Amino acid sequence: MTLLSADHVCVRYGAHEVLHDISLKIAPGEIVTILGPNGSGKSTLLRALLGILPVAEGRILREAGLRIGYVPQRLTIDRTMPITVRRFLSLPVRVRDRAAAGTLARVGMSGQEGAQMTALSGGQLQRVLLARALLGRPQLLMLDEPTAGLDQPGEAAFYRLIEEVRAETGAAVLMVSHDLHVVMAASDRVICLNGHICCEGTPRVVSTAPEYRALFGLGTQGALALYRHEHDHDHRDGHPQHHHHHGHDHDHA
Numbered sequence: 380m381t382l383l384s385a386d387h388v389c390v391r392y393g394a395h396e397v398l399h400d401i402s403l404k405i406a407p408g409e410i411v412t413i414l415g416p417n418g419s420g421k422s423t424l425l426r427a428l429l430g431i432l433p434v435a436e437g438r439i440l441r442e443a444g445l446r447i448g449y450v451p452q453r454l455t456i457d458r459t460m461p462i463t464v465r466r467f468l469s470l471p472v473r474v475r476d477r478a479a480a481g482t483l484a485r486v487g488m489s490g491q492e493g494a495q496m497t498a499l500s501g502g503q504l505q506r507v508l509l510a511r512a513l514l515g516r517p518q519l520l521m522l523d524e525p526t527a528g529l530d531q532p533g534e535a536a537f538y539r540l541i542e543e544v545r546a547e548t549g550a551a552v553l554m555v556s557h558d559l560h561v562v563m564a565a566s567d568r569v570i571c572l573n574g575h576i577c578c579e580g581t582p583r584v585v586s587t588a589p590e591y592r593a594l595f596g597l598g599t600q601g602a603l604a605l606y607r608h609e610h611d612h613d614h615r616d617g618h619p620q621h622h623h624h625h626g627h628d629h630d631h632a
């Protein structure tokens with residue numbers, strides 16, 4: 380079963396092709412992260428998947444009646460127009476007090492109905508944005524760099540919250556990030572984007588993929604070498620002097 384899919388999608392701004400031949404699928408309940416450097420088209424891809432940006436080629440398919448909860452990258456609040464958390468939760472769709480209170484409790488913002496949106500910290504604002512998205516009982520949550528501007532503990536706490544929400548509601552999560560640590564901790568699957576899909580798979584597989592490492596300037600040493608070393612070691616029964624001799628395994632077989 381697939382909630383949302385892209386089939387050979389290209390997106391252009393004028394003559395500039397920002398996304399090339401993108402195919403992907405999101406299944407119910409999975410947490411998928413799109414990872415890529417600045418300008419790689421992550422936000423563009425989310426907006427195309429949401430249907431708020433036209434595609435030049437290919438197509439986007441959404442399950443009939445799919446409920447999507449969208450948490451934008453940032454929210455520009457007009458400081459001359461004060462608005463409380465409670466009123467914000469009823470934009471654009473009015474919600475009941477009980478639903479508002481319950482959802483605020485869920486995101487760790489219990490009793491904050493009366494707070495001014497402009498007075499919230501970055502972490503609190505993200506929680507309120509998430510609460511508003513959850514009020515629509517989404518089957519798919521889409522989050523665009525939801526922890527941009529948060530410190531490390533704030534970021535970790537927010538991703539734990541996302542995992543709890545997934546566990547409780549069964550919602551699939553598609554998010555954008557350029558933070559490897561977050562992705563390693565909280566994703567079932569990672570899609571590495573740079574105008575096209577460079578590689579995809581579990582966080583462990585992607586983090587050792589040469590395409591991923593080249594894209595993030597990690598070189599070919601470091602974790603990849605370490606991973607290979609450990610992998611070799613497991614098969615060589617404590618004969619480290621033979622590490623680079625590829626015939627060794629066969630000698631034993």
Ligand SMILES: Nc1ncnc2c1ncn2[C@@H]1O[C@H](COP(=O)(O)OP(=O)(O)OP(=O)(O)O)[C@@H](O)[C@H]1O
Binds near residue numbers: 415418423424
């Ligand atoms: N409205 C637009 N008109 C023209 N070009 C645009 C527009 N929006 C984005 N672009 C270009 O498309 C490319 C991808 O932008 P996008 O914002 O999707 O990347 P991103 O991966 O989300 O970047 P970041 O990590 O910086 O948020 C960039 O080269 C950007 O300049």
